[in-house]
Each structure stands twice: as structure tokens, then as C-alpha cells.
Amino acid sequence: MSPLLYGHHTDECIVAVHQLNDSLVRIYKRIEGKATHEDVEFFPFFFLADASLITGFPAFYWIKELAGQHDYKHLLVFKRWNEMWEGVNFVLNQYNKTRRPRAESYQDVDSLLFRPDPVYQYLMQSGKTSFKGMSFRDLNRVQIDIQVYSANQRLTDALKQQCRIVVISMSDNLRWKQQLDGRKLDEKEMLLQFIALIQAKDPDIIEGHEFFSFVLPYISQRCELLGLDLTLGRGQHALKTYQKRFYSEDEFTVYDCPGRHLIDTSHLVRTYDYSKRSLEGYDLNHLSAHFQVQQSVAIPKHRVTSVWDESPEILLQYSLGNARVIELVSERLSPSNFYLAQMCPFGYGTLAQLGSSARLESLVLREYLRQKHSIPRPQRGSQAVGGYTDIFSTGVLENVLQADGESLYPSIMISKPVKPRTDTLDVFVPLLRELTSLRLKAKSNMKRAKSARSRSHFDAMQSAFKILINSFYGYLGYSRGLFNDYQQADVVTSTGQTILRSILKEIELFNAFPIEVDTDGIFFIAPDNIRGEKNTEAFVERVSKTLPAGINLVLEGRYKKMLSYKMKNYALLDESDNLIIRGSSLISRSMERFSRLFVQRCIECLLTDDIPRLHHTYASFTTLVRNHQWEAADFCRTETVREDLETYTRLVEHGQRNVSAAYEAARKAGLYFKAGERISYYVTGTHQEVKIADNCRIADEWDSNLPDENTAYYFGRLNESAEKFREFFEPEDFKIIFSLDDLFGFSPKGIRILTKKVTREKAEGAKESEENEEFGIWLGENE
DNA sequence: GGACTCCGTATACC
């Protein structure tokens, strides 16, 4: 097991670490199902750039001069956590004696490199990590769902007397379930039993949805109101909260459950959707649909109170169903974090909330600390080059192939190689090599696996490796990365561009026809004589052979039809007739649902060459709009608000912000909102050209008996969507298809879908030879 | 006052 990747200590079965006092951490292990613990000494530390800032500090500390020439060249180690804080504050004061502007907190002291997380510090210095020798199923995970009685399900109601928790549902990963019923128990008794149940089950992990933003704050505020200690931690330790202020202004509450980990599935889902983009919403009702989890009913938030009044059994059932959804969502999304926790020196719950750069950096820092080497400071600047994107043809094309440079950026970093200039100990590239080879192994184990359980085990493992592998390039250009290096990031991207251009040239040489390229891959039509699975594979392989060592081109997809619209905007019809639509101008979530559906139908017609149906689609959508044959959900827009109501109103009054429709609609409806909430609104009025911020209402206010949406405006929106298809037809044909003038009946006769070559006025000729030269030099290096 | 450009924000691709 690689110490670089997994830490230099081989201790197994650690399920949690927590700070017991100023000098001890308690380590919990779960061996053969039983939880045990031991207490060990740990030594708080931080890095310092300027040793004079600690001169004169009265308490005991060690100072170690680190090897190398990087900025953070002193390691300060303390015996006690409180003395470390005194050290930090001493440094802050010394700093403020001479530096301007004054540093408000340690975070502003650039001479200080410090992470005030005792678990992280202990794992860093010991080389231990969580979960070694365990599998995800060895953990005991409990899920919690609460339902609260209040007028509008707001967190701010948690302190009101007339509000209360009416249901607490719990489940675990071994199908245990338990429910506390607000009809039988008062709230205090419910909370006491809840705490007792957690202590009895003794889970390693507690999971919930909107856990940090709603469930835990609500529970802890009710406990405070009722005078209860919320002792959810191991060893009867209470749940701890503290306020964290980041570089931005807003504060938020961090929860720490001693000896356990807290997982918010809404965060898992957001991270998941960040790359998949397949979710319409993040609440549990959406999740049960998306992850195909059985859920008997779906109760919207604003209905909870009335459901409890009318039929409490239904709410009880719903809440238990929620706990089950949380369990299954976590089972799907958590395992990759589990395997990351075997590598990265963070508590599992902390890790789940971190970005990929912090994860990668923790591995590097652990090794620099182990070798007692100085640490560089982030470089200021920005990247100059990105990926190469281009489009060569628009229209509907047949027999399209997609070929990608396999893990292009990581492959470039390995084979060139590319590493931060500050990586004196040469950690990055070996780490990347190791991860790549382990990922290959995990993938081949996955293919050979006999059971579904074993397959998903290896799948989660390879995806943990993939997460780290894919963060190497982004890290180079990350402004806060200690080892960032913008020049090297540019080397990766410009090399990627060169490779992509060379792929383009090669396939053209073979008489293939390129459609579009983007960053690491290409859509193209194979030459006439290359048809069928075998031949196309061989063709891609032949092109791949022309690329530098370590760079592979692989066939990613084979499609019956492709609609090429604009760069990064296209649709594909695969061999099983699945339709895939990509690009913000074709499927954006900011489009109204009817526009999205209209565009989708039109694309279907275009890909199946069904012009009569295309015309019919336009006509029938026109009828829907004209006759109000729809629901608010079909034509409203949903936006995420960035500020709460007060902040918005203040900024607008001071002219620091423009008015915006979503805010105005909510304000007029008397609806309070917080930053980050999503608001759905629609456009009112009678003219197409209305100022939207003055003519909008909240979607919930729409009444099908008195429809007041702006028909002219929405008809205009339909026509705007139709405009996207103008370039696929001759002007007169477009006019016939997208109109209602059917006096003589609609006839598709003579109408043809146009395919156009995209012409650009770029003058690229001069650059070409230069790039080839660079390419040649690199080839030379590899031989 | 209408047509135009510019710019910030939102969303998406890789």
C-alpha cells in the first residue's frame, strides 16, 4: 500500500477521531462490529513564513527549520491545543505591529499556514487515515427525517412556541427503523427518546437531508428551548456547533458530533449533479424519482402542516419513506467518499464537504510534512490558455462517431511530464501515476467481479481514484492552491490543443469529415469505406497510433444521427434511438418547461426527418399557449436568488443592484426568502414587450380559472425557440413550417434540411507551423 | 425613441 497515497501508518479499522482535550485525541475503531477506543497524545502545529513573528512567545513550543527554499519554512509544534491558539494569536498581534492593513483574524495573516481542525492535524502528523481494511458496508449509518408543524416550514419558526417537531423517523443501513409520533409523545419526550436511540444504536454516521441547513439547526434550537442537552456524540458528548466565517462575509454554522460523522445528502446530491446535471430539483421528492426509490407519497413542504392536521398517518408514512430515500441516496453517493477517506487525512464528514483541490493538496502536504520540507505560497496570476473548441459543420448528419483523448489532461501531465515548479520533492507526478495505475486495476477488477456487491465496491474505488486524478489539472490553475502554477496549467491546455489539432489533421488526411471538437474529443463522420463496429474501431486506433506515447484516442460513441447547432450545442440519436441533447441553448434549465419540450420535439422531428410532424408540433404548441392549456409549472421560470430579501431591497435602494424579476415577484407576493432559495415566477401583462420585473408573479399565485399569464409574451417565447431552427432550412421553407397559415394544407414537398459548412474568418495559417514544431520537440523528448 | 452595443449573470460543455 503506497504511503504517499494512504499515509505512512497502517493502522486499520479507524472509524472516527475526535479531540478529547487540549492534548489528547480519542480514536474509535470498529473491529468485528464492536466499537472500541483509545486515547493518544497529539501535537498541534502550524507553519510560519517569518520566524520573527513568534519570537518572545512565552509558552512552550518547538520550532523546526524546514528543508528547501519555500516561503513557509518553519514548523511550529505545541504540546497543547490552547497553547497553539495562543501562539496563533501571538503571531497575529506581532503581525499587526508592523503590517498594514491590519489582519482581523489569523486567516488574513499570509505568513501563517494553519488549519484549525484537530482531526486533520492528528491524521496529518500520524499518517493514519480512516477505514483502512474496511468496506463501506462495515459502517453503521443511521438516517434521520423530521417533520415540523408550523405555518410555512421555516427555520426561523424553530424558536416559536406554537411550532414543534411532530415526527422523527429513523432508519439504518440494516433495515432497522423507528418512529417517534407527536400524537403520542410531547416534543421533549420525543427528543429524549431520539437521543437515547442514537446512543443505543451507536452509529458511526448520522445522515439527513438538508441536515446542516434545516434538520440539525431545528433540532438543536428546539432542544435549547426545552432545556435539553443534545448528546448525540460518542461517550455522551454533546453535539457541538460553532460559527465559521470564510473569506466571504456570510457566516454559517458547523456541526461536530464527537466520535461520529454527519452527512448531509443534499450536499452529496449537489456535488453529484454538478457533473451529471440530470436533476430537476434537490428535494427528497425529486430524489426518490431520480434514484427510483419507492416512496408512497410526495408532500410538498407547504402542505406538511395541513397533512398533519388532516391525516397524520400519511405524514408518518411519508417521513419514514424519506429516511429510506436518504439511506439509498447515501448508499449510491457515499462510497467514493469512503474510499477517499482511506487516503486523505480528513475526518469522513469533513472530507464529504471539501472540494477536490483540498483533497489532493492534503496528500501532498502530508508528504511534505513527513519529509520536513518547506511549503510554497500560492502564486498570483491567471491562466492564459484553455481548451480548443471549434465547429466545422451545422445541420443533421448521419453515421457520426465520437472519439476522445483518453483522460487527456492527466495523460499529458504524466507523459510530458507536467508538475508545479514548486514541487521540489517530486510528489505530484508519482502520485498521479500511482492513482492511474490503481484506477486501471480497480476497473479491471470491476469487470471481473461476479456479484453486484463486488462490482459496486470496485466501481466506488475507481471513482475515488478518478476524482483525485481529475483534480490535478484544475489544481494547477487554482488561485488558492499552495502549489498552483499557471504556466504549467497553460502547458497542459496548449499541449491538449496541439494534440486535438493533430487528431483533426489526421482524420482529415484519412478523408473523414469533422463536425465539432471540444477540449479532448471530436465528433466526425468516418470515410465512406469505413463502416461497421470493427472498421471504425480500427480507424480510431490507426489515428491513435499517430499520437505521442502515452496519449490514446478511443472511440467513445457511435450515433445514427447528429444535429449540430453551435459550439457545445448538439443532439445525438444513438443506435438504440435514445435522444441526447447537449448545450445551454437547447436544454437550459433557465428555459421554461414548454420551450424545452418544444425544442426537444423539434429535434426529434429533425433527427427522424419528419417535416410534417415538425410543422404539427409548432401548430399544437401554438394552440396550447393561446388557449392556456397548461399549468404554471409549464411556463414559469425558476431562478436561484443570491441574496435574501432584506439585502436585495437595500442594494436596490442604494442603486448597487438592478431589480430582478424573481425577487420582485416574491416581494410583491409578500414571500420572504433566503439566499440560495429557488423562486418560480411567470410573466403577466398583455404586450409581448413588457418590462418583466414590473410584470411578474409567483408561480403558485397562478389560477387556472383566471389565467393571467402574458399570452403574447409566451407566444413570442415559442417563436424565439423556433428561431433556433431557422438555419436548418431555406428561408421560405422555414416560413412555411413555423407558421399557422395552412389555408391550402401543409405539404413537406421540396423541403430539405440544410447542412452547412461553418466558415470563419480566423487566420490560422501562420500559427500552424510553430505548433507542429513544439509537437516535434516533445516527440523527441519521449523517444 | 428605436436600434445598437456592452456588460453582468446564468447555464452548460468538457
Add this chain to the structure above:
DNA sequence: ACGGGTATACGGAGTCC
């Protein structure tokens, strides 16, 4: 607490004639 650059869409403000 936070990988990145490239691309399209859109509303609002400012600018020009």
C-alpha cells in the same frame, strides 16, 4: 469553502443617431 477555460442566452443600461 471554493479545480479550470470556453461558449451561448438574455435582460438591462447606456449610447448613438
